[in-house]
């Protein structure tokens with residue numbers, strides 16, 4: 001198939017970029033999904049002294065070096081969030097809402113969330129709790145939806161959901177200006193617990209309590225088992241062997257998402273191993 005990629009890389013932190021560079025050197029047809037800032041964890045770092053070859057740099061400076069490296073090699077980031085990856089046998093489909101990409105192999109380099117799930121989040125997952133507001137928005141037509149947004153991208157989702165839902169609350173987990181439609185009610189408060197019987201009915205916050213039919217928790221990355229059904233997880237991380245192979249043939253993983261220590265150069269090294277393993281898989 002013409003538009004099938006050899007390797008789809010999900011995540012544009014050091015693990016994903018290093019995977020992309022190595023796969024490109026090996027002449028594979030790649031697609032790299034992520035964000036134009038590369039990684040929120042990269043731009044936030046005040047000082048980095050443990051990345052070989054770069055002493056005393058800020059995260060922003062290291063990010064600019066990564067960007068220059070990618071530009072020199074003609075590697076672009078597709079600024080899209082993958083919602084699901086399905087293993088189809090000898091290839092994978094990657095879903096971005098209703099849009100679909102195909103690749104023979106996949107490298108997961110999605111990072112980890114340092115923040116813990118909310119109380120009730122896992123219990124009500126699929127029963128009023130979701131991680132992709134735009135995918136599930138039609139289910140909440142005429143209903144009340146609360147969005148707990150950890151980044152600015154969540155604002156776009158909230159605006160879209162508000163076109164369908166009867167009422168949208170937005171709980172920002174970051175400071176700044178919020179680019180939200182006027183009918184969205186902002187709750188500057190800390191979410192504590194999601195409650196309900198069979199289905200979500202309430203979100204309890206520190207100072208408020210709201211009735212709601214759905215709660216979307218929108219972070220930089222979703223739990224990997226949600227992203228790839230059937231993926232084996234061990235103690236909260238994707239289980240891999242030393243060649244970065246997961247339990248699904250053709251699916252590899254690298255970086256923070258496979259376990260500690262959470263460090264740039266470890267992530268980059270694992271991204272390289274994952275890319276070379278994907279190349280061997282393609283060539284075998």
Ligand SMILES: Cc1cc2nc3c(=O)[nH]c(=O)nc-3n(C[C@H](O)[C@H](O)[C@H](O)COP(=O)(O)OP(=O)(O)OC[C@H]3O[C@@H](n4cnc5c(N)ncnc54)[C@H](O)[C@@H]3O)c2cc1C
Pocket residue numbers: 010011012013014015016033034035038039040041042044045046047048049050080081082083109110111112220221222227254255256257261262263264265267
């Ligand atoms: C403040 C701070 C300071 C730090 N300082 C240091 C330091 O000095 N030295 C050091 O070695 N480490 C440091 N770290 C740790 C380092 O940031 C991480 O170990 C590193 O970024 C991990 O790289 P990664 O590629 O695995 O994931 P990340 O850098 O987290 O990148 C993952 C990327 O994938 C994207 N993504 C996730 N899911 C999807 C999806 N479904 N579709 C599309 N894109 C997706 C995310 O948006 C993100 O851009 C620091 C971290 C923080 C927060």
